[in-house]
Amino acid sequence: MSKSINVALIGNPNTGKTSIFNQLTGLKQKVGNYPGITVEKKQGICKLPRGVKAHILDLPGTYSLNTTSLDESVVVEVLLNKNDKDYPDVAVVITDVENLKRNLLLFTQIKDLRIPTILVINMADRMSRKGISVDIEAMEKKLDTKIALVSTRTGKGVTYVKELIANYRSLLAQPNLDTSRIAPEYFARLKQAFPKEDIYKLWLVITQDVNFMPIEKKRIQDATSFSTKSKEDLKKLQHRETVLRYQFINATLKDTYKVDLQAATGLRANLDKILTHKIFGYVIFFLILLLIFQAIFEWSTYPSDFIDEQFSLVSDWLKNTLPSGILTDLLAEGVIAGIGGIAVFIPQIAFLFLFISLLEESGYMSRVVFLMDRLMRPFGLSGKSVVPLISGTACAIPAVMATRTIESWKERLITILVTPFTTCSARLPVYLILIALVIPEGSFLGLSYQALTLMLLYLLGFGMAIFSAMVLNRVLKIKSRTLFIAEMPTYRLPLVKNVGYTVLEKTKSFVVGAGKIILAIAIILWFLGSNGYSEDFKNAETIVSERIEKQGLSPYSKNYIKNNIDLYVKSTPLSITGGEKAVSIRAIQDSVRVMTKILTESAMQQEVASYRLEHSYMGCAGKAIEPLVKPLGYDWKIGIAVLTSFAAREVFVGTLATIYSVGSDQEDTIKNRMAAELDESGKKPLFNLASGISLMLFYAFAMQCMSTLAVVKKETNSWKWPLLQLLFMSTFAYLVALMAFQLLK
Amino acid sequence: MELLQNILAYLILATAIGYLVWKFFLPKSLVGSKKASSKSCGQDDCGC
Structure with a gap:
């Protein structure tokens, strides 16, 4: 056995x-x-x-x-x-x-x-x-x-x-040290009061600063036959214990551990001099960040586009293979579109975690913490706050929990309150799709505008966290400061296995964790978008057909048909010469006529789907909140996406993918669908520079994450702080987004 | 077939709503999440 x-x-x-x-x-x-x-x-x-x-x-x-x-x-x-x-x-x-x-x-x-x-x-x-x-x-x-x-x-x-x-x-379970030497008289009294118990364990229980689980000090304090020492006396005894231990360790190492300094190489010291230099250190960090963001954009384009196309094909295949009905529509338009909305970002998320993992494994991240500690001290935060802020680039939830290492409560509270400003991986899909839609593809000194924009957004989040910390530091009047001791691990080549584990585990938890919420929201949204109570919804086909008969197709549909025909004509070869040319032109004209008919039918169906969506339950809800989001440059569909992404930011893209899928009759990639959306006038793309920047700024500052709020509540043991955080961040995000749109439109 | 599709689709909807309610709205104590251990220490010579 x-x-x-x-x-x-x-x-x-x-x-x-x-x-x-x-x-x-x-x-x-x-x-x-x-x-x-x-x-x-x-x-x-x-x-x-x-x-x-x-x-x-x-x-x-x-x-x-x-x-x-x-x-x-x-x-x-x-x-x-x-x-x-x-x-x-x-x-x-x-x-x-x-x-x-x-x-x-x-x-x-x-x-x-x-x-x-x-x-x-x-x-x-x-x-x-x-x-x-x-x-x-x-x-x-x-x-x-x-x-x-x-x-x-x-x-x-x-x-x-x-x-x-x-x-x-x-193995012998014998102690190394005679612990009674720490304070002979005190330990003798302890032994007398608790004769059956291990004295060193009792000593550790008495001297714990943090005591949150079953280890009880109370029982020792309650023992009438024994009284503990004051806190100051206990600290002195703890120091004595440390001294005694180091005496023992020194004696042990004296004969068993040797360092030949002449044989040692000084690469670490030299590297540290450069990487933590007060000017070059920041320049190098800045360049590394640039490289990361450039890579996220450049390297992940192909796998990302590939995944997007595959989801589009699967959706198409489902519609053509399964018997028509509500379940087929739900799977093709709701589930696949919603999941596809997040799956396309797997390569980018994996690249982000790959770089974070490489920086951590190589020992460079500790140098970044050191650099940031220097940068943040004037703003009232110590280096202990840097670790949560930097780990917030992955996710704010573990970052908020990482503040437990900060002893000063006020400093810890400030770090908890400002950490959600740092750009977490959930913001990445939102930024990536918006940047791809509204920022041109050109480059500056070999760095694409899109990568630069992404880096600016990361810096903006970090800057806002520091600025908020400064304000909170003044408001909350911090007196106590935390002593920060950072260990500088030696530089080492990252282990492929460890990096692989981290990338796999973090990407999986992002996709699975967010995926479940996105899937659930996509299903509910599909139902809300596919059902309605009004007569307009029920008679959508008749109403739209009558309108088209009277006024013709909408400008968007006309444009859609024209563009497709132009593309078709351009791609048709006309290489025949002489008498046969006339025949060939006539054949093309015939096929264009057929093509126009097909496209017109498709555009009509598209208009019916769009009209139905507008009068569905979701459309009604969207229209109700539209007055609130219109000044920011968003339509009701974006309004719905902003609202649902309160659960988690990455839901934004999944929601839009589902909405556009329900409101469209054709299968297409998410990016193409979003790019094809027009604003109210029907002339300009809905996702233009003004509305795109406004949305990105909104997501940079808004507290769109229920899980983070729950963790903040848990860590502060009060609803006061998460609610204040939500109110401040949401109001600030709204105002900044409003200003951005009004200035840029 | 249409009836089956309807049943399945609404079952999926109910599961989705149930999941979100469970995830965000139900108190953790009701959904059987891990609670702080209340077992007391102090037996044997554990020193607690």
Whole structure:
């Protein structure tokens, strides 16, 4: 029978913990949340030698067990609670060979909890380059553990880690430090008050700054026979503990860890000098951003167009293959159009995450955080706010949750309130389709106008976040400041496997997460657009036919027929000479006549579909809100899309795709449908420069995301802040969009 | 066939509405989401 054990992966941030987790578990991973809180919980399964199955838990990165934030305290919660289902049979502490001294602090703390502990020294491939040598055998004796030298880059040592985990019973669960030395008299009193309990565990419970789960301080405080020390005294004792641990670590490393500085190369220092330079650092970052946006536009055009065409073909195929009826129409016009509206952006989203992942994996993102910290200090925010703001480029929800690392409540609140201004990936589809429609295709110094516009929108979002932070900083009068300590990981070549995982996982979660909402909204919209209560809706065909008989086709339809005929004539070869030429011209004239007839019928059906849509339930709702959106340059259809995209921004494109699909008789790509829409006058495209810029600015500033609002409510524990955020962002977005349209029209 | 198409289409509509209500409007406690663990610690020598 196979045995199953719990393994906890623990380590400082940037030690390659996730890489080892990926190597141990492969694709057998599950991402969830810790109960009651939204700190990400990554779990996976690893098959070990001798049929042992290990449940691997990737715990959040922490520098020690003296935690200051919610996500760090998750580690303490798991390690202190033997009743927790995740309580480890064995802890695997991941360290970085270059920062071993600092990383061992956490190791000794875990060892002192009497949990069987394995030490993994990661990034071993860099040892020779850095002139580092480790006497593993001697270190194992001193630390009373088993050590594995691992390189996740080459995969070296991972099998040995699996072997060590499988043999965890041979590890001694003895502490490294005599913890009573921290405060002999105090610990003796503790022992007297709680004779049956582990004193170091009690000590950690007493000194936790964050306490949100079952670990109770109250019981200790309630014990009449024992009184705890003041907060200041406890802090002093914590410092003493750290000093004692470093004395032990120094003594351990003295004989077992050597660095030959002459053998080390100084590439990192030189690179840092350039990449974090107060002028060149920003210039390089700016150039990298330009490259990213250029790539998003240039490289993703072909796969994106291909996907768009495929959805159009599938829709067409469904209509021609399935028996006609309401279900067929729903699938072809509602479901396929709605899903197609988001699927066309998969290449762009994947490219965005590819670049973000490359920047993170290479170690450059930490330098960006450092650069931004310098930039943001004058605006009242510390570097701790930069991490949520930068991660907000992917999604505002984890970014808002990432503010938990900020100790100062006011600084945290400001970061929560301004983070939704940073351009998240949900805005990308909206920007991309609008830019493609209203920004010309030319280029400046080899950079396309479209890519430049996209970059400007990203900078605008970030600028607005900083500006709002400055205003809030003055209004809320922040007194406390957060000390920001950022670790600069060494530069490394990104691992293809890790980058691949990230791109795949993030793109999948974007498509699946947003896709379900878009699909549901597309279905409801299709019903609302295909049904109506008024006589106009029911008699649409008769009314439109009578109108065409009296007034002729609309200017749009006439234009549509003319353009198609011109195209047809141009594409017809006329190469015959002599007497046969007259015959050929007559044949073409005949075919043009047939073509005109077909096109006229199609245009008439189009007008009926459009009229029906206008008088459907959705049309009535759209017309009701039209007065509100008309000053911004939008018609009722865009109004509906703005309204539905309150659920999530990316719904905007899916909604328009569904609306235009219902209101049209022909199958076409989303972009072509949007480009063909005319404004009220019937002469100008609906999506022109003025209305396009107005829409982009609206989406840059509006709080169009219900999930973010829910997370803000959860993190601030009040409806006051999300509602204020919604009110401010929506009003501001409306006013800016209004000004933009009125100035540009 | 038309009746079947109607039934299926309205079933899909009901599912879509149900999903959105579940996603955005129902309190999480009603839909069986994970709640904060209330189990107390303190058994054995866990130190809690």
